[in-house]
Amino acid sequence: MKPFDIVIVGGGGAGLYAAMEAMKTNPALNIAVLSKVYPNRSHTSAAQGGANAALGNKAKDDTVEMHIFDTIKGSDYLADQDAVDVLCSEAPKIIRELENMGTPWSRLEDNTIAQRPFGGAGRPRCCYCSDKTGHTILQTLYEQCLRKGVIFFNEYFALNLSVSGSCSNGLIAMNMKTGKVEAFPAKTVILATGGYAKMYWNRSSNAAGNTGDGQAIAYRAGIPMKDMEFVQFHPTGLRKSGLLVTEGARGEGGYLLNKDGERFMARYAPEKMELGPRDLVSRSLETEILQGRGFDSPAGKYLHLDLTHLGADLIKSRLPQIREMSMNFEGVDPIEEPIPVRPTAHYSMGGIDTDNQTRTIMDGVYAAGECGCVSVHGANRLGGNSLLDILVFGRIAGRTAAEEAGKFRPGTISEAELNEQLQEVRGGMQASGRYERYGELREELGQTLALNVGIFRESSLLQKGIEDIAELKERFKKVRIFDTSDVFNTNLMQVLELKNMLDLAETVAAGAFAREESRGSHTRIDFPVRDDAKWHKHTLTTLVNGKVTLGEKPVTMGRYELQERTY
Amino acid sequence: MTLPTDQHTEGKKNVTFRVFRFNPQVDSKPYFDDYTIPVERGITVLRSLNYIKEHIDGSVSFRAFCQAGICGSCSMRVNGLSQLACTTQVWDVLAKSREPGIIKVEPLRNLPLIKDLIVDMDPLVGKMVHYSNWIDSTMPEAQMGKKEFLISEEEFLRYDKATDCILCASCVSECSILRANKEYVSPAVLLKSYRMSVDSRDSMHEQRMAELVKDHGVWDCTHCYRCQESCVKSIPIMDAIHGLREDAIESRGKNDTSGSKHAEAFMTDIEKKGKLIEATLPIRTNGVVWTLQNLLPMAMKMIMKRRTPLPPPLVKSVKGIKIFRTMFREMTEHVKQDQKSHKK
Known part of the structure; x- marks a missing residue:
């Protein structure tokens, strides 16, 4: 070519x-x-x-500077300014x-691009096209x-x-x-x-x-x-599938309720309530569930996202996709009853x-x-x-x-290199004695990550996660590809995707294990506070001789000094 | 395990998925494979297919991506009807299944088959390109990003529904014209064309319309409504097609093409008689020569074989034609007003 x-x-x-x-x-x-x-x-x-932009269409006093500050604060000061x-x-x-x-943006009465409030933002600056932006x-x-x-x-x-x-x-x-x-x-x-x-x-x-x-x-x-x-956990995933209910649902005025019917966000973010930043809201949901204030179901514990008070008209015009999804995947019409939700990796x-x-x-x-x-x-x-x-x-x-x-010059890619790749990807097609199914490995990877490298993390859990991933990588070597055809081999593609996830899972767990502090989405039970002296820096993970190797990189600061992050 | 044990109190049903199979590398013709699995309430067709692929037969091939009804990858025919596998509940399909306990899963129609449930989407993309399914902005590229167009809620609502289209091609698969003519523009492409044509930011309305009125274009639709019925996003596709036709007549005149003439002949007949004068309709649509050459021999044959009666020498008006005409005029006036207000 x-x-x-x-x-x-x-x-x-x-x-x-x-x-x-x-x-x-x-x-x-x-x-x-x-x-x-x-x-x-x-x-x-x-x-x-x-998408956020300080257009100032909805709130005339919105500025780029406010957007910058909200983003830096939201990042728990780890973003490069x-x-x-x-x-x-x-x-x-x-x-x-x-x-x-x-792009067909929704419009305000003065015919400019519509904007609505979103979590962690000081002004309504999220531009949207109903819920299909x-x-x-x-x-x-x-x-x-x-x-x-x-x-x-x-x-x-x-x-x-x-x-x-x-x-x-x-x-x-x-x-x-x-x-x-x-x-x-x-x-x-x-x-x-x-x-x-x-x-x-x-x-x-x-x-x-x-x-x-x-x-x-x-x-x-x-x-x-x-x-x-x-890894950000979105507070409101549908209970059964993990599929997402947009933050727009809370932006439009939806409530989060526990099994006592309480708007529990009052405990965690009394000012912003449901519109606190995602990490905080996700932890709040998880805490409610861990402390026994969630609903029980065979598909796991969950909480309620209640839109019923918003009325049928608003739900139909502004959140039609949400309604469709919760009917299709939960059998719940949000006009009639609350949507069952729990945090989901997002x-x-x-x-x-x-x-x-x-x-x-x-x-x-x-x-x-x-x-x-x-x-x-x-x-x-x-x-x-x-x-x-x-x-x-x-x-x-x-x-x-x-x-x-x-x-730069385009290098040459030799036939030999292509052949080597082809042999490698098709390696799993040879029948061997004991073999592994990619579906099971994939599911187990998800489980160990959610359990051990999830919302709340801790040294021994992370250690377990790292061991599990290593074991899964070992088992992956025996994974079997059942479809041996050349044409549109989705079986092969899914195996290759699993390989990618396994490689990266190692870096996620290694970074989480190393970072002995709590910052943003990364919450360590054993290190519950942000430790700027030791950890105000980026984590680098590099593959060296087949092993994850940790490194670091300083955070670029600017106009904004480190502050405690409260909402 | 992919199938959750949720709501196990409601029990499980054994369901046989009869899956269309074809691998061009080894099969000379397609066949069906049966896979029987227990399925609970709340499980979608896609989750069942995933289960079959992961646990029974890894070679069953289908596309799936978002699994949430927004990407349009997993469209296929389930018991004969084109839809998204990810939003289709197994138990709902079973309730309407002709053969109890069996769900037949086949690839979309009207697109070239690649393997099993996977069809080639390239022809559809090709048509989107052919009919310029994009906005060619009135704003020069160098000026972009500086200021917004001001657009009324009313204009937004004109194309809001049409922009729901996820190009799943269910309508393409169900289209009765495409079954006869693969070159036909396709419902999805008409829908997108409409969406562009009512957008005040667009500058290539004329060019696009010139292409749409040609053969295989907007006038070839026969109003069977199958596209609209099968649309997974419940988009009124036929409204868009009608919108394009009205637009074509308005912008290019009644005598533009055989399509517009055909539509006009309908209007004239209905106004005059309250019904169609079918015998002369082809002449008014395509002219005398065309009718004599193409239609007369077939008409004669049909009459000889008594498949159609001889056309009556005179067509009488329907009963109450006077009242009907008043209604008809009021209606056309109303439509005109409506179009004017749209123009604003």
């Missing part, structure tokens, strides 16, 4: 914005987007609530840009990429970076339709494959494919991961370590969106900042790669 200037892995918000921006920056470049699903299926579509500056300053522009391209943004970006003639390789599964020394030669990927392992020699590669929170499996709100493929690829190539231990703050221009330590390799970690979310992401992150840093990645592509 002819070498590319830029190969973008992932067709969600970050990947598509990167593609558009790269084409805009230099129309002469040869750019390709690879995605394991059709881009319009990407998980960006599941983001319901909205210069990166947050970029995120929030670019926000109004990028939301308007999307609007100008055709991510879906409509993704549609807009996909439409615009089709308009611009972006070259898509749909249903290609990225396997590895091909690396020579400290340089990338490009990407190796499997064409799902043919089972062929193909080379994508490229000057630059942008990894934008989304998050890794699906490793919590049934206790995760994520799509089945959010398996951290991009992070795992980078990790295996020796690129450090940053702050992997910070977002990975950690990711591939990048600078503010999305560069990784490897020449020509960039990462953006949930796949990367700049970091703008620090120890805890605010609702409405993830869509913003993928847009802002997706665009920056596209621009940076386009500007820097000329500096």
Whole structure:
């Protein structure tokens, strides 16, 4: 294949914005987007609530500076302040840009883009399109990429970076339709494959494919991961499936109730109540459950998200998807009765370590969106900042790669290397004596993570988690692939995804074990307070000689001094 | 284990999933495999298929991603009807199943088959490109990001429902025109075209419409409503198709294409007689020459074989035609007013 200037892995918000921006920056470049699903299926579509931007449409006195402060405070001061500056300053522009391209935002009475309150935000600054914001943004970006003639390789599964020394030669990927392992020699590669929170499996709100493929690829190539231990639990997952009920439901006025009918958030965040930041609200739910104030059911303990007082009209017009989901997956109509909820693993703050221009330590390799970690979310992401992150840093990645592509040469990827990859991925197809089923391993991984590396963490639990993961990795060597065909082998794909999750799970557990403090989403029962003297720094996890190796990186400070974080 | 033990008090049912199988590498033609598993209330078709794949037969192939009804990956035909496997409850399907205890699972129709339940979506993407299913903004790229377009709630509501489309292609699979003509634009693409055409930010209305009125385009729909009935997001797709047609006549005139002429002939007949004058309809739609060459031989054959009666020499008006005409005019006036207010 002819070498590319830029190969973008992932067709969600970050990947598509990167593609558009790269084409805009230099129309002469040869750019390709690879995605394991059709881009319009990407998980960006599941983001319901909205994207934050200090447009000042709803609250005239809102400012970028307030957005910056809310984000830094929300991050429990682990975000890099210069990166947050970029995120929030670019926000109004990028939301308007999307609007100008055709995103159907909901509107206020003065015909400007509508905004609503969201957790941890001092002003109503979350721009939305009813409760399908991510879906409509993704549609807009996909439409615009089709308009611009972006070259898509749909249903290609990225396997590895091909690396020579400290340089990338490009990407190796499997064409799902043919089972062929193909080379994508490229000057630059942008990894934008989304998050890794699906490793919590049934206790995760994520799509089945959010398996951290991009992070795992980078990790295996020796690129450090940053702050992997910070996994956000969303307070309101549906009890049975872990699927998400957007924070918008609380933004519109929903109550969280325990089995005594009490609005228990009064105990934990008397001012913000249900609209406290996610980590705090999740811990509050978990505490209520642990202290016996949850409801009991065979599917586990849960609490109530009550929308009944909002009325049928508001629920139908502003939260139609929520209503549909809770009817489809819980058999509950929120107009009539409260929705059964419990916290669910939702977002990975950690990711591939990048600078503010999305560069990784490897020449020509960039990462953006949930796949990367700049970091703008620090120890805890605010609702409405993830869509913003993928847009802002997706665009920056596209621009940076386009500007820097000329500096690098596309390496060559040999037939031998492709063959080696092919043999490796198909290794599990040989019948052997004892074998393991990937479904069971995957489920066990989710269980041990939720139990031992979950909302409340503790040294002995984490130790157990680390041992479990090591054991699962050992058992994975015997995993059997039952589908031996070349054509659209989803069995093989799921096994490869499991491998990625296992590799990354190790970094999450290692980071969590090392960090002896509580900060943001990371709560250690044995170290219940934030310890700025020892731990106000990023965790790096790098693969060295087949082992997770811990490192650190200072947090970039700015105008805001460390403060206690209360709501 | 994927199947939860929740609500076990309600018991389990043994359900046989009759799954369409085809692997182009080894199979000369498709066949069905039966998998019988116990299923509780509350379990979806997708969770059942996941269970079969993980525990019984790893080679059963289907797409699935979000598992929450928003990504559109897992659309397939369940007991003959195209829908999302992830939002379809097994017990609900069973209650309506013709064969007790059996659920038949097949790939979508009207798209090329790849393997088992997986079809090729590329043709649909190709049509989205062909019909410019995007906004070509009136704002120059260099100006973007500086200020918002001001858009009324009323305009937003015009395309709000249409933007619910997740491109699952259930409507594509159910479309009766596509079964006969794979080149037909497709309901989803018409829906998206409509969504773009009523957006005041768009600058390529004329160009898109010029493509839509050609063969295989907006006039080929026969109003069977199957797209709308099968839409997993309950989008009124036919309203969008009607909207595009009204738009086509308004912007390009009544005599633009055989499609617009056909629609116009309908209107004239209904106003005059209260019913259709079918014998002359093809002439008014496609002209005398076309009718003589293409339709007359078949009509003659049908009459000879008594499949259709001879056309009556004179078509009488329906009873109460005068009252009907008043109603008809009021209605058309109302529609015109409505269109005007939309334009604002």
